[in-house]
Amino acid sequence: MAKDRYIHYNKPKKILIIGAGIGGLYCAYMLGMKGFDVTLLEERKQEELGYPWHDAVNKDTFKHADLVLPRDVCIPKQVLDFMGPTGDGHIKQADKMSKSLDVDRKKLANTLSTLASVYAKVIYETKVDELIIKENCVVGVKAGSKSYFADLIIDSSGIKSKFKDQTPIHFLMRDSFTDxxxxxxxxxxxxxxxxxxxxxxxxxxxxxxxxxxxxxxxxxxxxxxxxxxxxxxxxxxxxxxxxxxxxxxxxxxxxxxxxxxxxxxxLHYPLGMIIGDGYAVIGNSACMPRPTNGSGIETTLIAAKILVKVITENKSYLAENLWDYEYDYMKEIGKDLYFNYLLRIFLQEISNEDLEWIFTSGIINENLVSIANKEWKKVNDFKLSDITTSYDLFKSRKDLIDKLEVAIRRAIEGRLLVGKLPRKYDYTAILKWKEDYDLFVVQTKQIAKDVMSK
Ligand SMILES: Cc1cc2nc3c(=O)[nH]c(=O)nc-3n(C[C@H](O)[C@H](O)[C@H](O)COP(=O)(O)OP(=O)(O)OC[C@H]3O[C@@H](n4cnc5c(N)ncnc54)[C@H](O)[C@@H]3O)c2cc1C
CATH class of the missing domain: 3.30.9.10 (D-Amino Acid Oxidase, subunit A, domain 2)
Incomplete structure (x- = not known):
């Protein structure tokens, strides 16, 4: 029986990670440090990891992930000016400065890969070709002529991950992606x-x-x-x-x-299912970046920390044992990513003239900024006056303000739907939730088209 492999309590559990992305390297380091037998397979050479530039992260990202990085990995965030389609109107990002840092992607990748290689076997220039599946459990991977078996496979192979499509259909992971x-x-x-x-x-x-x-x-x-x-x-x-x-x-x-x-x-909404028997997905392969402004480093590290905790607390990695990873991730961050995605559906339909007006009119006030900054207490009490308190602005573009209100209300409704994810692993309830979760997006796309084209 494939599931017998979970009963070797005396030996450290074997974890196999596909891809040395942020989540993969973090899990390799943390799980290796906790005594798991971790192997990470990465297609590229070690020196090719990361990017030769700086990217923005929330300033608490690494502290929350319990990562102490060398001082020169992060520098203060640049102040950016956001310009509308014609380049006329602009919104300054000064207030966000204190909340963010710019991180050197090469130094971050070097630090994480060095930490991972102290505690785990990190094998570079090894491309994983396919998952090995036995009795509906993921039990290993094939890379060239070699097979690697493990108690749990973590897919951190990025946006082009082909592995979700190889999982058994009941994992509910074969979501289609469009450009x-x-x-x-x-x-x-x-x-x-x-x-x-x-x-x-x-x-x-x-x-x-x-x-x-x-x-x-x-x-x-x-x-x-x-x-x-x-x-x-x-x-x-x-x-x-x-x-x-x-x-x-x-x-x-x-x-x-x-x-x-x-x-x-x-830019897809977060994958509705990120666990299956012997398998968990993390990072870009689970669509964790924020669909409006990125932030994939922060969201992936938050998810990775949850995943490490769930792996550590369990001795078997069947879907029901991994369920807390899915539940806590959705509760902590997935519902905000879904909210962002739904909002983006509407923003994508906005005309250039309307977008320009948003940039030049001064309508973007503190309340809207706090909604964008995830101050959810305010979101749940959302009122029309949160869009604008200026009667003149309201009167001049009531049509557009009404459209924005529909968009925000719909996104809030979606966020509440994510909150209905079953607390306990119950496949029938999960199946129903996943159907609702995907259907809500399809319906929102139609609503956005209808509302924004009026
Ligand atoms: C231009 C750009 C700007 C960005 N800006 C920001 C930003 O400002 N802030 C922010 O937080 N995020 C930003 N991001 C997003 C961020 O980089 C990612 O969301 C984050 O790093 C998580 O990615 P990942 O680790 O899941 O995937 P990846 O970084 O893609 O890692 C996947 C790894 O898997 C390996 N792999 C793939 N297939 C296989 C296989 N078959 N076998 C073995 N190995 C395999 C790949 O070689 C790769 O090393 C930006 C991304 C880009 C491209």
């Missing part, structure tokens, strides 16, 4: 004519194409960090056109590039 659920990203460092400090600007939906771009100073260098991200697709022509437009707005940029990297960020 609309992805942001295709291009990032480069472009040399400046001098090392003089320049303003850092983020362009929302430039030229009406769904996505964002930015040009900000790269820390401690005479380069600018330039990003082009588009939903659905990103052609070479679009990249060239957008870089030319950015150069016009930032004339100090030269033609010299330090590197060019393309990658994909998931």
């Amino acid at each position: 609309d659920d992805c942001m295709f990203a291009y990032r480069t460092f472009i040399k400046k004519t001098s090392d003089e400090e320049q303003p850092s600007k983020v362009y929302i939906m430039p030229y009406g194409i769904r996505g964002i771009s930015w040009c900000k100073d790269a820390p401690d260098s005479n380069y600018s960090d330039v990003f082009v991200g588009k939903i659905s697709s990103l052609s070479t022509d679009t990249i060239h056109a957008e870089i030319d437009a950015i150069k016009e707005k930032h004339p100090y940029l030269t033609d010299e590039k330090l590197f060019e990297i393309k990658d994909t960020i998931p």
Whole structure:
């Protein structure tokens, strides 16, 4: 019986991790330190992990994850200016500065991979091809000609994970993805004519194409960090056109590039099921980044900490034992990610003129910012006056304010639906919840189309 493998109480449990992403490395380090027999298989070379730039994280991210990093891994967050589609209206991010840090992605990856390799077997340049499934349990993986068996397989293989589709159908993990659920990203460092400090600007939906771009100073260098991200697709022509437009707005940029990297960020709502018998999913492969503004490092580390706790508290890794990972993750963070996703469905349908008005009218007040910053007490008491307290603004664009109200109310309803996830593992109840969870998105897409096109 495949399930007999859970009864070897005397031996340390074997954990196999696919992918040296943030969640995979963190789990390898933490579980290895707690005495588990951990093996991590990574397709790339160790020196290829991470990215040669800084990314934003909440300042408490690493403290919450009990990670002590070398001092130079994080630096203070840059102040960004958010610009509307024409580049006229703008919202300054100054108030967020104290809440965030910029983290050096190479140094973070190096630190985590070093910590992981002290406590776990980290094997680089080894691509996992498929899961091994026995009697409906995931029991191992095949990588080339080798098979690796374990009590639990953690899938941390990123957005292109093909493993969820290999799981038994009753795991409820074979969710279909479209390119609309992805942001295709291009990032480069472009040399400046001098090392003089320049303003850092983020362009929302430039030229009406769904996505964002930015040009900000790269820390401690005479380069600018330039990003082009588009939903659905990103052609070479679009990249060239957008870089030319950015150069016009930032004339100090030269033609010299330090590197060019393309990658994909998931914008799908969080996967409804992240556990099955002998299998758990984490990070981008479970769509953990916030569907409006990223934050995949923070959300993945929060999930990883929950997963480590659940693994440590259990001796067997059947779905019912792993259920607390799913439940606590959804309660702690999944419902906020779902809320964000539902809101994004509406924002994606907004016209350029309306978006421009939002940027230029001054409608974005403290209440809206606190909703965006997840101050949920305020969200649950949401009133129309939370959108605007200005009677003049309200009167001038009542049509648009009504639409925003529908969007926020729908997103709050979705958040409450996530809260109905069964507390105890009960497959029939979970099946029903998962159906409702997916259907709510389909219905919201239709509502958003109808409401925003009025
Ligand atoms: C341009 C860009 C900007 C971003 N900005 C931010 C930001 O500002 N803040 C933030 O918090 N997050 C940001 N993110 C998101 C963040 O990087 C991720 O959400 C986070 O790192 C979690 O990713 P992951 O570890 O799940 O996946 P990944 O980092 O993709 O790791 C997956 C790993 O699995 C390996 N792998 C894949 N398949 C196999 C296989 N078959 N066998 C073996 N190994 C395999 C891959 O080689 C890779 O190392 C950004 C991402 C990008 C691309």
